[in-house]
Amino acid sequence: MDTNRIDLNLLRVFHAILEEHSLTLAANRLGLSQPGVSYALGRLRAILEDPLFVRTGNEMQPTSAALEMREPLRAAMAAAEHALHLMVPFNAATSTRVFRLSMSDIGELAFLPRLCAALAECAPRVRLDIQSVPLDQIEDALRVGRLDLAIGNLPALVGRTRHHRLFHEDYVCMTRRRRGLPKRALTLEQYLAFPHVFVGSLESGHHQIEDSFRKRSIHRQIALQVPHFTVVPHILAHTDWIVTLPRRTIELLNPAGDFAVYDLPVEIPGVTVTVHWHSDYDTHDANRWIRTLVIDQLSDEPAHT
DNA sequence: GAACAGGCGTCCAAATAATA
DNA sequence: TATTATTTGGACGCCTGTTC
Numbered sequence: 001m002d003t004n005r006i007d008l009n010l011l012r013v014f015h016a017i018l019e020e021h022s023l024t025l026a027a028n029r030l031g032l033s034q035p036g037v038s039y040a041l042g043r044l045r046a047i048l049e050d051p052l053f054v055r056t057g058n059e060m061q062p063t064s065a066a067l068e069m070r071e072p073l074r075a076a077m078a079a080a081e082h083a084l085h086l087m088v089p090f091n092a093a094t095s096t097r098v099f100r101l102s103m104s105d106i107g108e109l110a111f112l113p114r115l116c117a118a119l120a121e122c123a124p125r126v127r128l129d130i131q132s133v134p135l136d137q138i139e140d141a142l143r144v145g146r147l148d149l150a151i152g153n154l155p156a157l158v159g160r161t162r163h164h165r166l167f168h169e170d171y172v173c174m175t176r177r178r179r180g181l182p183k184r185a186l187t188l189e190q191y192l193a194f195p196h197v198f199v200g201s202l203e204s205g206h207h208q209i210e211d212s213f214r215k216r217s218i219h220r221q222i223a224l225q226v227p228h229f230t231v232v233p234h235i236l237a238h239t240d241w242i243v244t245l246p247r248r249t250i251e252l253l254n255p256a257g258d259f260a261v262y263d264l265p266v267e268i269p270g271v272t273v274t275v276h277w278h279s280d281y282d283t284h285d286a287n288r289w290i291r292t293l294v295i296d297q298l299s300d301e302p303a304h305t
Numbered sequence: 306g307a308a309c310a311g312g313c314g315t316c317c318a319a320a321t322a323a324t325a
Numbered sequence: 326t327a328t329t330a331t332t333t334g335g336a337c338g339c340c341t342g343t344t345c
């Protein structure tokens with residue numbers, strides 16, 4: 001196999017066929033003629049000594065060799081696209097750039113409406129790609145440009161990436177309204193008597209709740225662990241369980257006031273929501289623009305990035 | 306260093322083949 | 326029969342080696 005004969009255009013063709021499952025659609029996407037794509041595929045087949053795609057009906061199905069190349073190639077194409085973006089001055093009004101942000105489900109509910117409204121006004125052609133990246137992969141994703149920003153309660157990243165504090169809030173607890181509930185406050189005994197819904201995942205830093213209780217030798221009965229907050233109201237509506245969650249999420253998950261909300265009967269550290277980026281992009285125009293927008297829209301504190 | 310010629314790579318249009 | 330992939334021949338542009 002003579003890999004010296006492969007150029008970036010051949011890989012663009014290969015990537016487009018992988019995405020489109022069709023030479024005709026790949027050609028449209030690349031602005032080439034269909035025979036041109038066929039010819040490029042022919043060269044790739046000769047170089048890589050594999051058919052790469054076989055026709056099944058009206059679709060081009062990738063071979064096992066092509067499938068093995070898919071993810072590394074996708075990452076390489078993203079990195080190349082990112083590198084090219086670094087060379088182009090960023091103009092919000094005309095840019096068609098895709099910004100990749102990582103946030104939790106509750107982040108999507110809480111942050112996206114404001115961010116999208118701001119984008120529609122000042123950068124109408126910019127696209128957001130929201131991803132939920134596991135916590136242990138965020139630093140690498142920021143470094144290689146697979147992510148532009150990560151937003152959330154991410155204490156493990158502080159000190160390993162650049163960050164800006166957006167806001168801080170405490171935890172409260174929430175359960176379905178019903179007779180017999182305390183009117184104002186819960187005692188610790190009452191709080192611990194509930195079966196608990198624990199919201200925690202690899203993407204979130206909310207494991208700190210459980211860590212704080214464990215340090216105080218407080219044991220909660222966890223009835224359910226789920227990775228996302230958005231499902232919680234549906235669970236609570238059918239159970240007498242209780243959930244502990246950041247205060248600002250109450251207005252999103254309890255807009256009609258169907259649930260009773262209490263301060264926690266024990267002090268635990270609150271949530272600090274931060275926006276993170278990699279230091280390599282400190283002076284990068286587009287990254288600076290999107291993080292300033294995020295900070296302006298979501299922060300309790302002014303931007304000075 | 307500049308100009309030229311030949312070779313090579315890439316693309317397109319048209320024709321042909323394969324498939325549902 | 327319609328749609329799509331593949332093949333073929335020709336045009337164009339770039340690269341490289343040669344000559345001055």
